[in-house]
Each structure stands twice: as structure tokens, then as C-alpha cells.
Amino acid sequence: MPVKFTRRQATMLLSSAVIAAPYIARAKSAAQAKLEGATVNMLAVQFAHHNHLWDQIPEFTKEYGIKVNIEFAPFDQTREKTLLEMSKKTGRFDLFTTDVMWLAEYASAGYLEPVAKYVKNKDLTTEDFDVNDFVPRIYSGTGVYNDTLYNIPFDAGSVGVEFRKDWMQAKGIAVPERFDGKWTHTAMYDAIKALHDPDKGVAGYVTQPQKWFWGWTLTPLLYAWQRPETIGNEFVDRDWNVTIASPENLAALKWYLSLREFTPRNDGNFGYGEVVSTYQQSKAAGGIHYTSFIADAFEADGMPIKGRSAYLHHPIGPYGRLDPFFGSWGLSISTDSRQKEAAWTFIQWATGRKAMEQSGLKGGGLVRHSQYQNKDIQAAMKWNADLYPLMLKFADPDERIRIPEWGEFSNEILGLYGNKAWLNEMTPEQALEAMEKSFTKLLKKGGYYAKGAKNPKQNWRDLSYYDRAPADWT
């Protein structure tokens, strides 16, 4: 017999359902209810596309009764501020945003709390977290160091190049698709050369030769330039002998330096800010980017160049290799935090399906299958179409090799001597030799060559390590 309601009863029932819906979907456990009133403090990198996630924090506070304070640091100061805070061991910050390239450094120093125990704790982790919805390589690549999970991803991407497709078409240059095998280093060089127009004040290409940025400008080229037999030896061999000054790396550096002819004059101290502003002002036909920056840097509403660019992968190297660059950010808990459970409650919410979907729709980072498969996100960020297969099969989380020394190596060795080569203060050969010598010294200082040294695993030689199902990390 059908149940009949009066109009008043139906209205009340419907209202109650609407009010209760979010709580039914993400019911708070007794353990989470105990955390009400807690405040967690986070030190976070300042990126526009991360704001799409942080903007939702009031909803978290409303739902869980936990307040989140964020202190932002500019990208180029994040590592130093984070490490300084961590080494003080005051527990002032419960949470940190951790770039994959710094995970080994933070984790090996014992500054990060292993989080697998929280992932498996049903009292603290809601179904919305849905661990196996994370793309395995993004989850493991962002979070695992030395077989332990420390970091949950909320942003991942790759490095690529953007080109003005309207100008390419006008010059009769075919605009390639992202994984088009025709987008080789020679094709890119030719396109840059053809688009370079100094009389109109347009550079063929703009990049970031400042020493801080060589970790994601030169590294993709070093990877793309390897022969099949040298893959994995971009920086070190299996015995940790430094191999930077290899003929393949020299060829990659020389190709990169050959672009100087078509870049803005005197760009020796250009960083990413200068790259973006030069390209935004149509002063360059092409430039380098990180995929997660595209939405806010080039495709935001009102941007004069919106819809005019082709977003391509880094060019294929001389032996047919496509660079597998992987970049990501995760949330990690400080070992000195006195609010670890509250901090985890925030992480599982922020990286959960709902918050990540909302963030992804506005241009935030993509880390979940459900985000990549979301039709609305696909429509809003067409340039990400080929990112999903890259993250599923090709991305190498260890492209910037997973060692505690990467931060120092990237800035003070790779960047410093790379920048000197760009400025013609060193030949490419001298720069690579200097890198090799300094990196060897750094590894020696880190104890890599000591008897019985327990060096990190070289997982980049077998990427299936990162393909384990997310739920399997213990």
C-alpha cells in the first residue's frame, strides 16, 4: 500500500533530507567527533591553482568542527621554510604541502609521519577518501619513500611547452597533438625558428634560465635524449657513480642552449614569473609550462591569449624517447604535530573525491581516476586529455631522482652551472663536468660511497614499483 504524506509532511521530509544529505554521505565517526574544536596549522606553497582546494576549507570546518590555519610560502622559499620549521621540531605546523622532489629529504630526516595507518583507520577515514580511486602512479609516486607512505597527493602534472597555434597556423606550421610522434626536437626547433620575429618584438621561445628552475627545464631534456641502453643513467649509474657528463646529456644541453638564439635578449635571470608574463603579453610564440599552471596562467577568463595556445608535451628526443616528467604535491603530517588525527581528518577530506572534484572543475590538480574521467573537467581543461594516459603508464615519479640531496643538487649544482652555460660563462662541456664533480662531492658528503652505505632504492629502473594498488601500501 503506498504511503501517503500531507504536503506539510512531504516538505518537512524533503527539507530534512536536503539538510542531512552531506552528513549521510560523509558521516562523521565518533573518533572524528572527538576532534571537534581542534585547530590545525598548515605551511603551504602559494599556487593559484591550489586555492581551488583551500577555498573549500570553510566547508570542512563546518562539517568537522576543525579549524585550519594556512601560512603560505612562495614556491622558491617553500623548501627552506618547511625544512627550517621541521628542524626546529616545535610542532608549530601540523601539516605541510610536500613537493615530490623534496619527499626523500623530509622523510629520510624523520620529519614526516607515516600515514598508511590512518588510511586504514575506518574511524578516521571516510568512504569519500576511496583510496583506490587515486591513480596508482600518482599516489605511490607522490607519497612513498623507502617503502613507506608519507604524503597524499592533491596536485599532479607534467612539464610541457605551449605554442601560439594561431601564429603556427598563420605560418603554415602543423599544430601537433600532444602525443603526436611528429613533435620531435627538430620539429620544435624549426617551429621556434619560424615563429621568431625580433622585428615585431616576438621571441620564438621563452624559458627560465635562472638557476632555481633547471630541475624542470633541463631534466626533461636529459630524459628525452637518452639512448635505450642509457635510460636510467641520466644522473647516476647503478653504483651511484655520477654520470651527468655523458654524451647524451651533453647533446641535450647543447640543444637547449641552441634555443638561446630565439629567446628574449638577456633572459639569464628569467624565472617562471617572467616566462608567464612574456608569453601572456604575446612577446613569445612558445614557452615552457607545468600542466597544473595552465588554467590560471593562460586560460583564465579575460586572458587575451585564452584559447590561442596549443599545449604540447616536451619534444621527443633523437632516439624517440618521450620525456616522462612527473610533478606532484601532497599533504603530509609533521612528526612533531600534536594534532595528528585532526591533521589526518583534514587530509582525507581535502584529498577526498568531493573536494578534489570541486577543485578539478576550477583548474586544480588532478590525481584521481574520477577526476580524469569527469566529463565536465575534461571539457573545462581540454589540454589535460593526454595527461591521464601519461600518468597511468609513462610518468616517472623518479625523473628527479628520489634522493635527499635533490633540493640542493637542483639549485646549487644543476641550476648554477646550467645558468653559467646559458650565460656563456662556461662551455656545455665545462658545465657538465662541474656538475659531475660537485654532485659526486655532494653524494660523498651524504655517505653514498661509505662502506655498508644504505643508499635509496633506484626505483626509476623498474617503474612497476609505483603501480601497486594504492590500498596495498602499508
Next chain:
Amino acid sequence: MKTIVGIQHRSFFPWLLMGPTLAILLAVGLFPFGYSLYLASTNIVLSKPYLPRVFMGLQQYQDLVTDPDFLNSLKITATFTISAVFVEFWAGLGLALLFKRTIVGKSVYRLGILIPMVIPPVVVGLIWKYLLYPHSGLVTYFTTQVAAIFGLPPVPFLSSPQTALATLIFVDVWQWTPFMFLILHAGLSSLPNEPYEAADIDGASRFRVFRTITLPLLKQSILIALIIRTMDAFRTYDTIAILTQGGPGNATQTFNVWLTNLGFIAFDASRAAALSLIMFVIILVMSFVFIQIFTKTDPLLER
């Protein structure tokens, strides 16, 4: 009745009064100094607490002075300090002499001149970063237009190793010439009129008056201004960090920038401590030299 803390105990009572101040000075001065000495004698890397600590003796100092960066940073720091202070001194003195004359609206101009000095160095760095920004910076835009008229390329203010240091010196001069002006202007205002009146009666030329009366009488103010500015320029960090971060290459890597790189990029607390102690010695030597000059030129301070 006499007590041990009574005012009658002349040998003890002053120490009692100075006690709290001395305790604070010891805590904020001597302890960090001693701790730096300890750090410099070990191998502490803050990002690698797992490395075994070993006693290094003077090895850190030896490694630093034999590092090619040491000579490079010394050269850049010296060039920056000497050039900036030299220009600031003459520009400040020129302005101070100008303001000794009767000028309409002098107080308004003086206020305008002093503005850069009161802006925090970080803000100064940001202001000039945007003024010199490639393509869109106000200064870059206009200089590019002017250069184009003469068929010259844009001026690479911060992007070329040949010009970046000069740009930093210019920014320092822009910010700190007012300080020189302020001290020298105060010094000039306090000079007695009699020597000038006598020189006027004798018919001495302006240059002779400046050389034989103004400069000698102004010597104390000049020395104070030079000492303070030299120490300050030697330690400049904020504007350099914001404008060039020590680059391009390491063309603008002063001691302070190098020290920060060692401390906060390499997190090598021991090397950073050793470098800070070397800098301390350099400052100590500079201070000694200045104090010697100061006491030799002021008969009142001679013993």
C-alpha cells in the same frame, strides 16, 4: 647598617645595576657566538640529522676559504660595498651642501629625499623588481624605447652578469643616499659660522673653503656616516635576494647571499656558521680600522 647590596659597596653596586643588561648581552651575544664556534667545528646538516656527527676542527674554515665561491663572493661584496658607499657619500654630501643654501620649499624637498630610507628593504626590492621587470616594467619600458631610438638593444638590468651588480648598487644608492644626506646635513648645520666669516674676509675661494674648513670640521660626521653605511652595505641581503637571488650565475652572490644559500638551501649549519664567523672577523677588522682612523683624527678621543 651596611649591606652587601648597599650603595656604599662601590665595587659591587655598579655590577648589580649592570647585571641584568650584562646577562641579556651574554645570552644574545656570547652564547650564540660560542654556539657558532661549536657548530663550525662539526658537520651538522639540518636536513640530514641522521649523518654521524664528527669533530672537524678547522676543516670547515679551510674548505670555505679554498672554495672558488669564497673569492668570488669576497670580490662581489667588496665591489658592492665600496662602490655603493662611495657614490652614496658624494651624492649625500652634495645634497647636504645644496640644502645649506636658502631654497624655497626646502623642508618639503627634504621630506621627499628621505622617503626611500624609511621604506623597508624588502619593499624597495619589490618596487625595483617591478620597475625593472622585463618588457612591462616602467623603467624597462622607457629605457627600451630610448635605446631603440639609438638602435641599441634593451638594457639587461638584472639579467646580465655585466649589469646586474651595477643595478643592485644603483638601488642601494637610491635607498641609502638619504641616510648620508641626513647625517651630513646635521653635521653641516652644527658647524660654527666664525671660520666661514674669517675665510670670507680673507677672500678664500669656495673650493678652498670646502677643502680647508668644511671637510675637516665635518670629519666626525663623515666617519660616523661611513662606518654605519659600510657595515650596512656589507651585510645587504634583502634587496639582492629579491632582485637577483645572487644571479645570473653567481654574479651578485655577496657573502650574505652565499651564507643564506649554505644555511637554507644546503642546510649546512656548520659551513654556514663557519662563514658567518669569517664574516664576523672581516667586520671586526673593518671596525678596528675605522676606529683607528676615528681616534687618530679626533684629538678628544686620543689617549
